[in-house]
Amino acid sequence: MAPADSPFQSPQQRSKARAAKREAVLRAAVQMFNERGFHQTSLDDVAASLGISKPTIYHYLGNKDQVLLECVTIGLSQLLEAAEESRRSAGNGAQRLIAFLTRYAQVNMDDFGRCVVRTGSEALGPESRAQFQALKRKIDTAMRELIEEGVADGSLAPTDTKLLGFALAGALNWPGRWHDPKGALQPAQIAEQLVAMLAQGFLPR
Amino acid sequence: MAPADSPFQSPQQRSKARAAKREAVLRAAVQMFNERGFHQTSLDDVAASLGISKPTIYHYLGNKDQVLLECVTIGLSQLLEAAEESRRSAGNGAQRLIAFLTRYAQVNMDDFGRCVVRTGSEALGPESRAQFQALKRKIDTAMRELIEEGVADGSLAPTDTKLLGFALAGALNWPGRWHDPKGALQPAQIAEQLVAMLAQGFLPR
């Protein structure tokens, strides 16, 4: 084993460093995409923000399309993970749905989640677009399943599953558009209040 | 007065024809924007779809930015009009809010409304963007006022007005993303059901 402070890197350290750089590129890219929009962001801009040059980005990622695809894939994976976690968790259907929705809203206020919300599938090339849409469909399906489980166990009022899914998705995606990460409002709070509001409806009981 | 079938046009007819052509350009443009996205649509494409050439578009509209701005302005005007109409209508606060929301959702499934939903403000240049955002803020404000009136007259449960506004806007903008105009589902039905669902919440009563 090498001394911890050796200036020479082990293979693991090297590949880890490589992965870290790759991720740094994605982080920088996604932040600029969210701020200015995908088409208003050149890879030269992204490179400059990291103090590197464009070819370096191409060293880590194939092309601009792939950069975007990776960003949204990360966001969607977080959502998918949230769905799976809720699936495994205890509680009745309504409780598990609410847990999922809360996490869902939070992810949509994070860098990669926001990118998912703000990216229209048209921005991607045909192959990437297909992957993107397939992933989104997976999330939709997961949400619907959670809803149906809730209806089945009686903890949710019976409704049109698809429509409820769309309504919830819309309401909880929207923060990805309006929420300002530099603002005072905390994502966790927004998520919780929003979900509570949706759960209750707005007519008086 | 000239004979009705004269091949010579009166000044009114000329300016009307001009306006009609302008609108035809906007219609063609907005449809392509919605389908392929703004950046994936060149003005050459739009022109071709009308069987004309690009400079003709420039004869009616200043530049691409302005084309988009006009499109979203039309959409937003429809929303604003809906708000004003609801303001003037009879009924308690909740009823007027619901009427507005229903119309709001419908507009968002129409060509120009969809364009509003699908267009990120980053796509526009600075001046146009400011106008766009100002208009959107107006809609937001109108919605919040409707909510507050409902709370004031007791027909709505008291809540965080801003948050409810965002939740409703999100849920009712979303159809502009997923609804397929060529699909079987009718916008009017979707709008009504969606609003009813939001009004009631999804927890059992």
Added chain:
DNA sequence: ACTATTGTTTACTCACGAGTAGATTGCCTT
């Protein structure tokens, strides 16, 4: 008939940004 105005075209310019070629440096292996 003559001129101005409106509508429309063809045929350009020009900038920007994605993507690449090839050189360079330095570490790592044999």
Added chain:
DNA sequence: AAGGCAATCTACTCGTGAGTAAACAATAGT
């Protein structure tokens, strides 16, 4: 020592698409 691989740069190419110049046609007004 030598060759190879990883990481990075400078300096390009090249397509696309916004926007324009200039000509042409048709209609309207004088």
